[in-house]
Amino acid sequence: MHIEIQRNADVSITKQIYLSILDHIRSDLLEEELQLPSVRELSKQLGVSLVTVVKAYQKLEQDGFITSVQGKGTFIRKIKMEETESKKGTNSYDWQLSVQDYLPRSQFARFHQVPEKIHLSSSMIDPGLLPxxxxxxxxxxxxxxxxxxxxxxxxxxxxxxxxxxxxxxxxxxxxxxxxxxxxxxxxxxxxxxxxxxxxxxxxxxxxxxxxxxxxxxxxxxxxxxxxxxxxxxxxxxxxxxxxxxxxxxxxxxxxxxxxxxxxxxxxxxxxxxxxxxxxxxxxxxxxxxxxxxxxxxxxxxxxxxxxxxxxxxxxxxxxxxxxxxxxxxxxxxxxxxxxxxxxxxxxxxxxxxxxxxxxxxxxxxxxxSKRMMDHLKKLRTALKIRCDLVLEILSQHAPEEVSWFIPKGGLNVWLTLPSWINTDHLLIEAKKEQITFLPGSACYPTEQENHHLRLSFSYMNEQQLTQGVTTICNLLKSAIDLKIYQDSSPHF
CATH class of the missing domain: 3.40.640.10 (Type I PLP-dependent aspartate aminotransferase-like (Major domain))
Known part of the structure; x- marks a missing residue:
């Protein structure tokens, strides 16, 4: 696990360690139950104080991303991010953590191809609209x-x-x-x-x-x-x-x-x-x-x-x-x-x-050929219909606490939720309904804002869009009514 420390940055070193490990977790570069380096090992590797690493680990554990077992060590706990499959086989791959890599994050790939039926997470175009x-x-x-x-x-x-x-x-x-x-x-x-x-x-x-x-x-x-x-x-x-x-x-x-x-x-x-x-x-x-x-x-x-x-x-x-x-x-x-x-x-x-x-x-x-211009004209018309449909559903079903930007083109609608809602947690519930979206946390390079989400309207047909966006609106209503999916953003 490679952690790049920038000592002249405005962000504290403790927060840099926290965010780097969190990026590894969200990018699936660290598996469930994988053991992290000890506080002493990581402080020596990074050339920072024990207290700095301890604070980062404490914050990760407080937010539910890792767990410490006395006498055994510190382990990844991703259940708060997504449901995990039961482990298959008995082989242990913990030794692989000793092989140094230089990947700080690779979040986007995990939203590009997904198993869920209603795919609102990636800005792809419905194959039926392509030549x-x-x-x-x-x-x-x-x-x-x-x-x-x-x-x-x-x-x-x-x-x-x-x-x-x-x-x-x-x-x-x-x-x-x-x-x-x-x-x-x-x-x-x-x-x-x-x-x-x-x-x-x-x-x-x-x-x-x-x-x-x-x-x-x-x-x-x-x-x-x-x-x-x-x-x-x-x-x-x-x-x-x-x-x-x-x-x-x-x-x-x-x-x-x-x-x-x-x-x-x-x-x-x-x-x-x-x-x-x-x-x-x-x-x-x-x-x-x-x-x-x-x-x-x-x-x-x-x-x-x-x-x-x-x-x-x-x-x-x-x-x-x-x-x-x-x-x-x-x-x-x-x-x-x-x-x-x-x-x-x-x-x-x-x-x-x-x-x-x-x-x-x-x-x-x-x-x-002229076919290209004709294709683009038809594509604009088809995608505007789908965009208008999504905006209409949001207007009818989204809670009043939710706002969105009305696009004049492109493939996405960006939603802003109450600041206390964490869309990474909301995504877990959406996946249970066979629906995905892109959580806002993936779109922020440094200071993460977790109360946004992106809906791509370009890939699903109108029936799927209606079902998917309506379901997300209902999940948002429940979240606001019950005050669940609360954010655990880092404070340092």
């Missing part, structure tokens, strides 16, 4: 005309024809670029990872929104970054707070989802986008603009991307095609320029020598 049959036909056609595609490596930078197609696609979104400045990735998640591998090391400051996309938190925490957060309002990242923070800490990277922000759905206006660029320019830092679904707007097109406003090469733009076109293809692109691009290309070579050629070739005919 599966057309892409199947294109793959058969391509293989019949060019069977050698399976015996060839693609370019590390990405297939040139696909890069050209993406240039034309981005131009329709008012984002000019060139094939030479595009890197094809295995989804936007790999783009985030490549940037982190290339530019972020232990102690480097990364500024993120709070809340934000959990997959990005996992990556930057894995690099040992010092993550500082800026709260989000209805217009996205609070620039007034960002300016003061950047003057004080000089970040290496600002990570933002300015269009249909994940998880809140906020859309950043052009003025604020320009302000962030000015801050990046004055502090000589990079801006990662993550754009998973700006095409999914319900009323009018969102503002132009930050990348289209960037004249000095500060923005690294990420666009994923998995959600809106073909999740199985795992295709995304990264657009930037100058030496930043060259270094990211080298990182891509070190990682995988290029994304699969077959899937790149398969989507080119669709992207370059």
């Amino acid at each position: 599966n049959r057309y892409l199947e036909q294109e793959i058969h056609k391509m293989l019949s005309e060019n069977p050698k595609v399976l015996s060839q490596y693609g370019e590390i930078q990405g297939d040139k024809a696909l890069r050209q197609a993406m240039v034309e696609y981005l131009q329709r979104m008012d984002l000019p670029t060139s094939p030479d400045n595009i890197l094809v990735t295995s989804g936007s998640q790999q783009g985030i990872d490549l940037i982190a591998r290339t530019f972020v090391g232990p102690g480097d400051v990364v500024v993120m929104e709070a809340p934000t996309y959990p997959g990005a938190i996992d990556v930057f925490r894995g690099r040992g970054a010092t993550i500082l957060t800026i709260p989000v309002d209805s217009d996205g990242m609070r620039v007034d707070l960002l300016h003061n923070l950047c003057d004080k800490y000089k970040p290496k990277i600002i990570y933002t989802v300015p269009t249909f922000h994940n998880p809140t759905g906020a859309v950043m206006p052009t003025k604020r986008r320009r302000q962030i660029l000015e801050i990046a320019k004055s502090t000589q830092c990079l801006v990662i603009e993550d754009d998973p679904c700006s095409e999914i707007y319900f009323e009018r097109k969102p503002p132009a991307s930050m990348k289209s406003l960037d004249k000095d090469g500060h923005v690294i733009y990420l666009k994923g095609l998995s959600k809106i076109l073909a999740p199985g293809c795992r295709i995304g692109i990264l657009a930037t320029s100058g030496s930043i691009f060259k270094r990211l290309l080298a990182a891509k070579a070190n990682t995988d020598l290029g994304s699969p050629l077959l899937t790149q070739k398969a989507i080119i005919p669709f992207i370059t």
Whole structure:
């Protein structure tokens, strides 16, 4: 178990230890009943006092995440987080804890594929809304005309024809670029990872929104970054707070989802986008603009991307095609320029020598045809219907103490509950009803707020959405009436 201690951080060392172990537990990196290092062992390993570790362990035990057995040691107790299956077999794997790892957390993966029938936890699109049959036909056609595609490596930078197609696609979104400045990735998640591998090391400051996309938190925490957060309002990242923070800490990277922000759905206006660029320019830092679904707007097109406003090469733009076109293809692109691009290309070579050629070739005919625009138009209509349905159910059935942001596009609705409700605990009850959602705790890099949850309306059909959201509303009513699922947030 790797715990990164940042001695110059504003967060106390006791709290850093608490949060790090909690992240390991929530990420399923520490199994039920696994023995933790003794207080003396951990204090020696981290170079901190015994009292510091004792306080962290006491808080974890107080909040129900670990248990101490006199004469035996301290053990993980995850029953408060989720129901666990009975252990199978008699083999003990406790010895594996002695094998050092460098994974501080990996929370998002456990909400991506789940066994529950009503899946509201991951921002995926209903396969029935995607052009599966057309892409199947294109793959058969391509293989019949060019069977050698399976015996060839693609370019590390990405297939040139696909890069050209993406240039034309981005131009329709008012984002000019060139094939030479595009890197094809295995989804936007790999783009985030490549940037982190290339530019972020232990102690480097990364500024993120709070809340934000959990997959990005996992990556930057894995690099040992010092993550500082800026709260989000209805217009996205609070620039007034960002300016003061950047003057004080000089970040290496600002990570933002300015269009249909994940998880809140906020859309950043052009003025604020320009302000962030000015801050990046004055502090000589990079801006990662993550754009998973700006095409999914319900009323009018969102503002132009930050990348289209960037004249000095500060923005690294990420666009994923998995959600809106073909999740199985795992295709995304990264657009930037100058030496930043060259270094990211080298990182891509070190990682995988290029994304699969077959899937790149398969989507080119669709992207370059009118079918793509027709598909996006139909997708917007279908998802707006589902979003409106969820909002209507919430209006009718949610307790008055619950509020939510009304999205103008994207795939999610963000709910805020009374501050004393812990949605990690609420999730346990939802799973008993075969329903999942994303608890807010997964979306906060540092100071966790446990009284939020994200509902994704894009994957389930209307009947499933009705059942799932209504059930969650009923669980919330019970929680408020009986004052249960109370939060046990850390206080240090």
